[in-house]
Amino acid sequence: GVLHGNLVHIHQSGDRLLYQSTPDSDLSDLLTSYFRLTDDLDAIYTKITKIADRDDHIAALIEKYPGVRIMRQPDPWECLVSYICSARATPPRITHRVETIATQLGRPLTLNAETRHTFPDPQTIIDASPERLQQMALGFDRVPHAIIEAAKSILDGRLDLHRLAQPDIPYNEAVSHLTDLYCVGPKIANCVALFALDKTEAFPVDSRVRNTVKRLYPSLQNSTDDQLIAWAQDLxxxxxxYTNQLLYMG
Known part of the structure; x- marks a missing residue:
């Protein structure tokens, strides 16, 4: 796939990741960050298990899905647009929408006879006409408008995604800035916070997580999404x- 302006082919051999890439040949630091290879998974899941003492549901999920990681997206802008494109869409449909934007507006990269495209930056989105975005069939009519408004927010300085990723910016502040955007609610904001802004306390609630939590924990059956987020973060x-990803898999 395309990662931070590079086309990358990756495969795992034992406990090693092997890759080829273009145009950059040394992506070791980028891939270490992307896969969060410095996260101590054993320590994290041991901590989760201790917190959830006597919680058979969490213990079973950890046993069933060992090694589940959170991916750290290197480009918060691409992550934000990807989740804006997720409205009422399956993962394959979301992938298709993001690929359509990249193919039509990004730069081509070729590796081993495969050609993919980089994701366009906010200025490229603004330079494209709204009509062109509408023709890409990105979902609801408001999706192209939301992408354009997000690009404007970045270009005029109202939104600094890389600043929000800094450790001194708390989760609540990051989510608040994101939900100020048109068509961005708590689910999208929590996804971006978790996967691109290093807020590992973020807890995105989509229909899959919501249904799993309410199935496993009947006492939360009548909880709102905000209450589910508070429950997870308090616990x-x-x-x-990380717990969110286990519940998503469950």
């Missing part, structure tokens, strides 16, 4: 995001 703290 798991900085590891709520």
């Amino acid at each position: 798991f703290g900085p590891h709520a995001g």
Whole structure:
């Protein structure tokens, strides 16, 4: 796939990741960050298990899905647009929408006879006409408008995604800035916070996570999404995001 302006082919051999890439040949630091290879998974899941003492559901998920990681997206802008494109869409449909934007507006990269495209930056989005975005069939009519408005927010300085990723910016502040955007609610904001802004306490609630939590924990059956987020963060703290991924798999 395309990662931070590079076309990358990756495969795992034992406990090693092997890759080829273009145009950059040394992506070791980027891939270490992307896969969060410096996260101590054993320590994280041990901590989650201790927090959830006597919680057979979490213990079973950890046993069933060992090694589940949170991916750290290197480009928060691409991550934001990807989740804006997720409205009422399946993962394959979301992938298709993001690929359509890249193919039509990005730069081509070729590796081993495969050609893919980089994701366009905010200025490129603004330079494209709204009509062109509408023709890409990105979902609801408001999706292209939301992408354009997000690009404008970045270009005029109202939104600094890289600043929001800094450790001194708390989760609540990051989410608040994101939900100020048109068509961005708590789910999208929590996804971006978790996967691109290093807020590992973020807890995105989509229909899959919501249904799993309410199935496993009947006492939360009538909880709102905000209450589910508060439940996870109160219980798991900085590891709520990792717990979220287990529940998503469940």
